[in-house]
Amino acid sequence: MPPRAPLALTTDVVPFAIRAERLEVLLARHSTGWRLPGGPIEPGEDLDAAARRYLMEQTGLRDVYLEQLYTFGQPDRDPGQRAVAVAYYALVPAGSLPVDAAPAVDRPGWVGVDALPALALDHGEIVALAHRRLAAKLAYSTIALQLMPERFTLSELQAVHETILGEPLDKRNFRKRILALDCIEMTGEMARRGGHRPARLYRAKRPGQVDFIK
Amino acid sequence: MPPRAPLALTTDVVPFAIRAERLEVLLARHSTGWRLPGGPIEPGEDLDAAARRYLMEQTGLRDVYLEQLYTFGQPDRDPGQRAVAVAYYALVPAGSLPVDAAPAVDRPGWVGVDALPALALDHGEIVALAHRRLAAKLAYSTIALQLMPERFTLSELQAVHETILGEPLDKRNFRKRILALDCIEMTGEMARRGGHRPARLYRAKRPGQVDFIK
DNA sequence: ACAAAAGTGTTTTTGTTACACCCATGT
DNA sequence: ACATGGGTGTAACAAAAACACTTTTGT
Numbered sequence: 229m230p231p232r233a234p235l236a237l238t239t240d241v242v243p244f245a246i247r248a249e250r251l252e253v254l255l256a257r258h259s260t261g262w263r264l265p266g267g268p269i270e271p272g273e274d275l276d277a278a279a280r281r282y283l284m285e286q287t288g289l290r291d292v293y294l295e296q297l298y299t300f301g302q303p304d305r306d307p308g309q310r311a312v313a314v315a316y317y318a319l320v321p322a323g324s325l326p327v328d329a330a331p332a333v334d335r336p337g338w339v340g341v342d343a344l345p346a347l348a349l350d351h352g353e354i355v356a357l358a359h360r361r362l363a364a365k366l367a368y369s370t371i372a373l374q375l376m377p378e379r380f381t382l383s384e385l386q387a388v389h390e391t392i393l394g395e396p397l398d399k400r401n402f403r404k405r406i407l408a409l410d411c412i413e414m415t416g417e418m419a420r421r422g423g424h425r426p427a428r429l430y431r432a433k434r435p436g437q438v439d440f441i442k
Numbered sequence: 443m444p445p446r447a448p449l450a451l452t453t454d455v456v457p458f459a460i461r462a463e464r465l466e467v468l469l470a471r472h473s474t475g476w477r478l479p480g481g482p483i484e485p486g487e488d489l490d491a492a493a494r495r496y497l498m499e500q501t502g503l504r505d506v507y508l509e510q511l512y513t514f515g516q517p518d519r520d521p522g523q524r525a526v527a528v529a530y531y532a533l534v535p536a537g538s539l540p541v542d543a544a545p546a547v548d549r550p551g552w553v554g555v556d557a558l559p560a561l562a563l564d565h566g567e568i569v570a571l572a573h574r575r576l577a578a579k580l581a582y583s584t585i586a587l588q589l590m591p592e593r594f595t596l597s598e599l600q601a602v603h604e605t606i607l608g609e610p611l612d613k614r615n616f617r618k619r620i621l622a623l624d625c626i627e628m629t630g631e632m633a634r635r636g637g638h639r640p641a642r643l644y645r646a647k648r649p650g651q652v653d654f655i656k
Numbered sequence: 657a658c659a660a661a662a663g664t665g666t667t668t669t670t671g672t673t674a675c676a677c678c679c680a681t682g683t
Numbered sequence: 684a685c686a687t688g689g690g691t692g693t694a695a696c697a698a699a700a701a702c703a704c705t706t707t708t709g710t
Binding site: 381382383399400403404422423424425426427428 | 686687688689690691692
Binding site for chain 4: 657658659660663664665666667668671672673675678679680681682683
């Protein structure tokens with residue numbers, strides 16, 4: 229039997245968060261630049277578990293929403309070896325960000341999706357696909373709640389939608405739609421920040437769960 | 443360096459067709475029962491190409507619509523080895539069916555999705571997921587055209603939708619919706635089959651292409 | 657003449673979009 | 684008092700759903 233040609237099966241994760249009204253991705257350092265967190269799947273390791281593990285090891289993120297995106301397997305996607313990547317995306321709630329804004333050398337760093345540096349391999353395409361998928365899911369699921377802290381205002385939730393979609397939304401229509409979904413509830417508390425009327429704080433009715441609409 | 447634990451990366455394909463008003467799947471023979479067409483990915487082979495190759499080798503189907511579905515990698519999904527499967531589904535137009543209705547031994551065979559035999563590994567789950575994805579896509583794409591022969595009547599197209607969704611549709615609303623999509627055109631020919639008024643024959647405006655709606 | 661499927665519009669209902677003002681707080 | 688974002692309802696419009704009869708063929 230001939231020696232089996234090496235085939236590397238990896239996971240790569242696109243960790244999204246909203247920071248300063250921008251959709252950003254958490255990147256890991258690579259020999260010469262940036263790449264998505266990820267790495268080879270261990271024997272006996274579940275795919276989702278591997279994605280979570282690399283996210284933890286390389287970025288410190290844990291307990292985030294994670295969803296399989298697509299599997300990339302073009303033979304020439306990695307010039308060094310045959311590498312097949314099962315790509316995931318993760319949603320990091322604001323407030324649980326483990327990494328400083330200004331990353332030191334060899335620390336992972338957040339970068340806006342609209343100003344990505346050149347990434348290793350096809351990781352740029354992976355980010356683009358993940359962004360499209362996330363934007364599409366806003367229309368038919370409650371997935372945006374996975375990007376929110378435990379308590380949040382309706383304006384903050386609206387800003388998250390607007391940031392991902394890249395377009396402004398009508399305030400009254402947005403609130404009507406979200407409240408009709410019955411996915412959030414008032415906490416009774418108020419956020420008094422800034423020189424203006426305090427805002428009601430809401431929380432997700434079913435945190436960690438993404439509901440589909442209709 | 444220790445010997446690398448064997449990891450089998452395979453593709454499995456769910457080939458769908460509408461036969462006799464039922465949604466059916468083309469299965470391959472397995473040592474003890476049935477399984478989906480598929481097999482290990484060769485070094486240097488593209489994932490999509492591998493799926494097409496196995497479809498051809500094991501069922502004779504070629505030139506069909508093919509789409510990646512999901513990657514299944516639970517460590518215990520195959521008791522014999524660590525196997526990760528990139529699953530696809532394929533849509534086979536009526537009229538290009540290469541296999542007889544009553545399969546001989548060791549020939550692939552069509553089986554209704556509502557009456558599947560026990561399948562190898564998690565192939566039953568794969569079929570179920572593919573069916574759900576196909577049904578969902580009817581609502582926002584022209585994917586059903588990939589199941590139609592070159593020329594077809596509106597009633598036939600409606601029957602395909604109804605079969606996949608498992609529910610009847612209103613004839614006038616269906617026709618209005620499909621024609622508004624501007625995805626099919628009249629051929630000028632008529633289908634005169636049976637003791638009733640002949641039906642106009644249509645064809646896809648962009649065969650092989652799946653358009654998204656809205 | 658009858659059976660069988662093809663073909664065709666309108667009304668009702670539902671959901672979506674557009675739109676402007678007052679409120680509560682900090683400075 | 685003023686600046687800032689928070690909070691609220693209604694009318695117009697568009698899309699989806701409900702609904703029944705006439706036409707053309709084969710037998």
